[in-house]
Amino acid sequence: MxxxxxxxxxxxxxxxxxxxxxxxxxxxxxxxxxxxxxxxxxxxxxxxxxxxxxxxxxHGYRRPSPARTAHGLEVVFQQMLGSIAIEIMRGVAGVAALRDCTVGFTDVGPRASAGELWVEPLLLRQPAGVITVFPGVTARHREMLAASGVPLVAVDPIGDLFPTPAVGTNNWSGAVAATRHLLDLGHRRIGVLAGPARDLSARARLDGIRAALDHVGIPFDDGLLRHGEFTFEEGRDLGRELLTLPAAPTAVLCGDDLQAMGVYEAARQLGLRIPDDLSVVGFDDVEQAGWLAPGLTTVRQPFAEMGATAARLVLALAEGQALAQHRYELDTTLVPRGSTAAPRPR
Structure with missing residues (x-):
């Protein structure tokens, strides 16, 4: 008994x-x-x-549900990066509105750079759940949220936060599609501006490029590879390095659209025309990609859908539901524009 x-x-x-x-x-x-x-x-x-x-x-402590339903979702960014952040917030807000749930956002850039904790002030607002679009999330942050009964879902994390549920995209297949696009146009000497080696998505994209080249029997040339942050400046500087090689590439695959925009600038400085002298491919399909002249061929990530998926997951966790899996990958889409064409003899 x-x-x-x-x-x-x-x-x-x-x-x-x-x-x-x-x-x-x-x-x-x-x-x-x-x-x-x-x-x-x-x-x-x-x-x-x-x-x-x-x-x-x-003991799996959870705050009582009546208190939880009175609060909203918090979306945490390190930097509010233009259209990407807006699309993610739009997706989160669409799901939250159906559940009569409010949405707030936090930009932890200044706090993170100063080494300050961002979880404590966020917990004072007693959110129903937290969605992070923030590369600096650690196991310690996860533990603090879990101890307060606040579920966490990460969007496109740079590292392994298992068992934190995460929403990303199929970066590997997106990179394969971008590489095949250039190969189909006739490019064989393809430069690569990869993202930081610590970044899971950057590694997956690089693996996809290698796989696509290997499939057609073209060895990957490490001399045409540069690693850099996802910034315009890195794209410009590293792109210039590639484009001034004795045997320069006829095309450059970039880790994201900001790097690709930097390559546009490097090409302009060197007097190269896109796509006549150089083809360029980005990744993300930010709003500005279609404004460039010529428009940037890129791989589209469905940021609004990523935000909506993360919102559905975190609300399910807030209600005590178990998730079927911890990693959710959405499909990417190649968006051809005017920045790619068949290579011309130099």
């Missing part, structure tokens, strides 16, 4: 039904201290905070 009672209590705890007072008793602290940890407030020693967080995680 006693054993049955213990089993029932353990099952209740696994369901996250343990009250704060019981968590406090198990941790050897007062209920207000547990409340401070839950809401990310100061005034708690680090060891005590970790002990309380561990108990909250172990």
């Amino acid at each position: 006693l054993e049955e009672g213990r089993q029932r209590r353990r099952q209740a705890r696994r369901r996250g039904d343990l009250p704060i007072a019981t968590i406090a008793e198990l941790a050897g602290v007062s209920p207000p201290t547990v409340s401070k940890v839950l809401n990310g407030r100061a005034g708690v020693g680090e060891q005590t905070r970790q002990r309380v967080e561990a108990l909250l995680r172990d």
Whole structure:
């Protein structure tokens, strides 16, 4: 009989039904201290905070649903990068509106660069869930949110945050399609501006390029590879390096559209015409890609759909539902424009 009672209590705890007072008793602290940890407030020693967080995680603590439904979703960016951020927010807002849920956003760029914690002030707003579009998310951030019963979903993380659910795109197949496009046009000497080696999506795109070249028997030339950040300046400077090689590439595949725009500038400085002298392909399909002259051939990522998927997942987690998988990859699409053409003899 006693054993049955213990089993029932353990099952209740696994369901996250343990009250704060019981968590406090198990941790050897007062209920207000547990409340401070839950809401990310100061005034708690680090060891005590970790002990309380561990108990909250172990017992699957969740805030009562009535309190949760009164709050909205928080989308965390490191930088609000123009049309990408707008599209992601549009997708999140569309799903949230159907659930009568508000959406807020946080730009943690200044805090992150200063080494400050961004989770604590966010927890003060008691969100129903958090969506991060932020490469600096760590396991520690995840643990702090989990200890407060706040579910987290990451959009296109740069590293492995398993078991955090993540939404991304099939970067590998997008890179394969972009490479095949250039190969079909007749390009054989293809330069590559890859993203940072630490970035999962950049590595997947580089693997896709290698696979497409290997499929047609063209060896990958490491001399035509440069790694850089996803910025205009890196595209300009690294693009110039490639375009001034003794045997320069006839086309350049870029890690993102900002790098591709930098290659446009490098080509202009060197007196090269796009696509007559050089073909350029980007990745993302930001709004500005279609404004360039000529328009940029690129791989489209469905940012609004990524935001909507992340919102559906985090709301499901907030309601205590289990997810079927932890990684969701959406399809990419090649968008041919005027920046690519058959190579011409130089």
